[in-house]
Amino acid sequence: xxxxxxxGQGGREVRLASPGELREKLRSLVPPPLDPAVAEAVNxxxxxxxxxxxxxxxxxxxxxxxxGYVPPEAxxxxxxxxxxxxxxVHGVVSYYHHFKSSKPAAHRLELCRAEACQSMGADAxxxxxxxxxxxxxxxxxxxxxxxxxxxxCLGLCxxxxxxxxxxxxxxxxxxxRFDALLAEARAAKGAAA
Amino acid sequence: MSITxxxxxxxxxxxxxxxxxxxAIVREAAARGIDITIKRxxxxxxxxxxxxxxxxxxxxxxxxxxxxxSDVAALFDAEFQRGQIHPLSHGLTESLPWLARQQRLSxxxxxxxxxxxxxxxxxHGGGEGLARALAIAPADIVQQVLDSGLRGRGGxxxxxxxxxxxxxxxxxxxxxxxxxxxxGDSGSYSDRMVMEGDPFMLIEGMTIAGLAVGAxxxxxxxxxxxxxxxxxxxxxxxTARDAGWLGPDVLGSGRAFDLAVRxxxxxxxxxxxxxxxxSLEGKRGIVRAKPPLPALxxxxxxxxxxxxxxxxxxxxxxxxxxxxxxANYGQGRSRGTLPIQLAGNIRHGGxxxxxxxxxxxxxxxxxxxxxxxxxxxxxxxxxxxxxxxVPESQWDLPLDYEAYAAVGxxxxxxxxxxxxxxxxxxxxxxxxxxxxxxxxxxxxxxCRIGSTRGVEVIDRLRTGEQRDxxxxxxxDLCATMVDGSLCAMGGMTPFPVLSALKHYPQDFGLSA
Numbered sequence: 001x002x003x004x005x006x007x008g009q010g011g012r013e014v015r016l017a018s019p020g021e022l023r024e025k026l027r028s029l030v031p032p033p034l035d036p037a038v039a040e041a042v043n044x045x046x047x048x049x050x051x052x053x054x055x056x057x058x059x060x061x062x063x064x065x066x067x068g069y070v071p072p073e074a075x076x077x078x079x080x081x082x083x084x085x086x087x088x089v090h091g092v093v094s095y096y097h098h099f100k101s102s103k104p105a106a107h108r109l110e111l112c113r114a115e116a117c118q119s120m121g122a123d124a125x126x127x128x129x130x131x132x133x134x135x136x137x138x139x140x141x142x143x144x145x146x147x148x149x150x151x152x153c154l155g156l157c158x159x160x161x162x163x164x165x166x167x168x169x170x171x172x173x174x175x176x177r178f179d180a181l182l183a184e185a186r187a188a189k190g191a192a193a
Numbered sequence: 194m195s196i197t198x199x200x201x202x203x204x205x206x207x208x209x210x211x212x213x214x215x216x217a218i219v220r221e222a223a224a225r226g227i228d229i230t231i232k233r234x235x236x237x238x239x240x241x242x243x244x245x246x247x248x249x250x251x252x253x254x255x256x257x258x259x260x261x262x263s264d265v266a267a268l269f270d271a272e273f274q275r276g277q278i279h280p281l282s283h284g285l286t287e288s289l290p291w292l293a294r295q296q297r298l299s300x301x302x303x304x305x306x307x308x309x310x311x312x313x314x315x316x317h318g319g320g321e322g323l324a325r326a327l328a329i330a331p332a333d334i335v336q337q338v339l340d341s342g343l344r345g346r347g348g349x350x351x352x353x354x355x356x357x358x359x360x361x362x363x364x365x366x367x368x369x370x371x372x373x374x375x376x377g378d379s380g381s382y383s384d385r386m387v388m389e390g391d392p393f394m395l396i397e398g399m400t401i402a403g404l405a406v407g408a409x410x411x412x413x414x415x416x417x418x419x420x421x422x423x424x425x426x427x428x429x430x431x432t433a434r435d436a437g438w439l440g441p442d443v444l445g446s447g448r449a450f451d452l453a454v455r456x457x458x459x460x461x462x463x464x465x466x467x468x469x470x471x472s473l474e475g476k477r478g479i480v481r482a483k484p485p486l487p488a489l490x491x492x493x494x495x496x497x498x499x500x501x502x503x504x505x506x507x508x509x510x511x512x513x514x515x516x517x518x519x520a521n522y523g524q525g526r527s528r529g530t531l532p533i534q535l536a537g538n539i540r541h542g543g544x545x546x547x548x549x550x551x552x553x554x555x556x557x558x559x560x561x562x563x564x565x566x567x568x569x570x571x572x573x574x575x576x577x578x579x580x581x582x583v584p585e586s587q588w589d590l591p592l593d594y595e596a597y598a599a600v601g602x603x604x605x606x607x608x609x610x611x612x613x614x615x616x617x618x619x620x621x622x623x624x625x626x627x628x629x630x631x632x633x634x635x636x637x638x639x640c641r642i643g644s645t646r647g648v649e650v651i652d653r654l655r656t657g658e659q660r661d662x663x664x665x666x667x668x669d670l671c672a673t674m675v676d677g678s679l680c681a682m683g684g685m686t687p688f689p690v691l692s693a694l695k696h697y698p699q700d701f702g703l704s705a
Contacts, residue, residue: 096459096460159205160536169420
């Protein structure tokens with residue numbers, strides 16, 4: 001460790017890093033290796049899509065389909081494989097509502113908020129959902145098991161109000177049917193676990 | 194002999210329990226020792242009757258609906274498998290007035306066939322258009338489409354033949370056919386029904402487009418909210434490739450055309466063609482300035498046809514039956530048929546394919562049977578979230594691109610959303626601005642900032658703060674958005690807002 005006397009600083013010591021400390025500091029800037037499960041999903045997606053024109057979108061879908069989200073720590077790896085900047089990949093992930101950057105809850109519940117569903121009581125259904133789950137739109141249920149998101153049209157506009165629960169579209173959703181669907185989904189997950 | 198029972202696989206049928214019904218029918222038939230075969234068809238488009246189960250009888254297909262799994266035992270008790278009467282039966286499907294009065298050209302097979310069986314497709318006229326296209330010169334295919342009067346069914350209504358001719362004449366080493374299947378408009382589901390109910394028709398239409406303009410690769414950009422459509426397309430493309438319909442040598446012609454499905458990621462503005470192209474290139478779905486036109490510099494900078502699902506789906510029939518046959522439907526400059534989608538607060542909502550010219554009043558009452566709630570119909574939004582609210586005084590206008598444009602409304606993609614008298618039009622106007630703020634790509638200021646300011650102005654209007662001043666401010670803001678936005682997102686969001694303000698001023702606390 002060297003200490004240098006700065007002129008005119010009233011004798012205050014300014015510490016400079018030693019070469020060893022600098023090396024340590026640089027090392028800490030290198031991201032830690034990816035979690036094996038994440039690495040496997042990301043590498044598989046890269047292998048499939050890296051040479052495909054416009055392959056970033058299907059690549060990100062493949063990662064999210066495998067992991068349920070696109071881990072932020074995977075972005076530099078994806079960027080490097082596609083010869084893009086990290087900013088470009090981050091820009092795409094953050095632009096699209098569908099891509100998630102954090103681990104999803106056990107259940108994903110998307111309520112349609114568009115006009116056709118509004119005409120058939122989507123607002124009342126949302127209020128019911130918020131009460132039942134104990135959270136508001138964009139939030140997670142009190143037990144952390146269900147995330148509640150808006151969706152703008154599922155193409156079930158003559159069977160309104162509609163929702164998508166764990167990837168399955170559901171139509172003509174009354175509060176009673178809402179409760180039944182949710183209970184069924186929770187039971188299915190419980191049985192699987 | 195095995196009895197054929199049809200249970201739809203359309204997402205709207207699955208969303209109300211069709212899979213459970215199919216399972217229950219198989220189980221019940223086995224328990225009773227009855228030999229049946231389940232066929233998964235598309236939807237007939239009568240959504241209030243879904244799940245609509247049909248039984249093949251000597252007289253024709255007999256309809257039962259809406260069937261729940263718990264009804265199945267009683268249906269067998271009544272011998273529905275022999276077409277017998279039950280409280281849920283509606284008689285012969287083809288004789289139902291709702292269906293019989295339609296002019297189904299693009300939807301002729303949907304609900305009838307198994308969408309994933311190529312043999313079924315061919316047995317119902319599929320493939321004739323492609324065979325004809327392979328027998329004539331590319332320029333003649335373009336001429337057929339031009340002569341048919343077909344215009345873009347995605348909403349912009351641009352003449353399809355002119356777009357194709359531009360791409361045909363453009364030099365380029367690699368041209369593309371892009372199908373816009375990013376059907377994000379509320380009240381619209383005809384694209385979804387085609388993809389799920391007759392995917393080979395779309396594949397055939399895109400192949401014909403490829404032959405016409407000299408493109409060898411096509412992409413179908415489908416929204417991620419349509420998982421069943423994506424699965425159906427993937428399966429159908431695989432089958433078409435195996436059968437030699439797609440690939441390096443289309444039906445032995447020596448000409449190449451292949452297709453890939455690309456999944457969107459929940460961005461509404463990607464339904465705008467240039468944003469869609471950006472997304473297909475793997476970028477943020479940001480709108481491009483035009484020119485250059487996509488027809489000249491589209492996907493990866495190459496000449497590209499971008500057409501909506503319904504536009505491309507109309508092409509096989511135009512080639513098979515001739516341009517004159519198609520142009521014979523419709524009126525004025527709106528030729529052919531429009532698959533109209535009746536949705537929202539309506540008793541009998543569903544898919545109605547008719548020649549242009551029907552009126553909203555006929556659709557709402559003769560077909561739709563009035564509101565689902567039984568209350569008076571107050572407002573009808575035609576053409577999706579960017580379409581105007583059409584008041585009762587305009588319900589007798591013919592559905593026709595020009596007639597609607599003349600009153601400041603649009604037909605758009607043919608989606609019709611019905612609201613009863615409980616609708617608060619100021620709230621719906623606010624929603625239009627809010628939706629624009631959520632979905633704006635952010636490239637141009639009138640859309641990005643204007644939508645947020647729009648929400649604020651409408652909020653002040655609704656709370657009664659200097660109402661007349663706020664109303665004129667809102668009109669001024671809308672004028673800026675209409676004139677200054679780069680694409681229809683910001684440019685048309687004012688349509689629902691201004692029409693609500695004009696026709697329902699009392700909902701904003703203004704005097705009429």
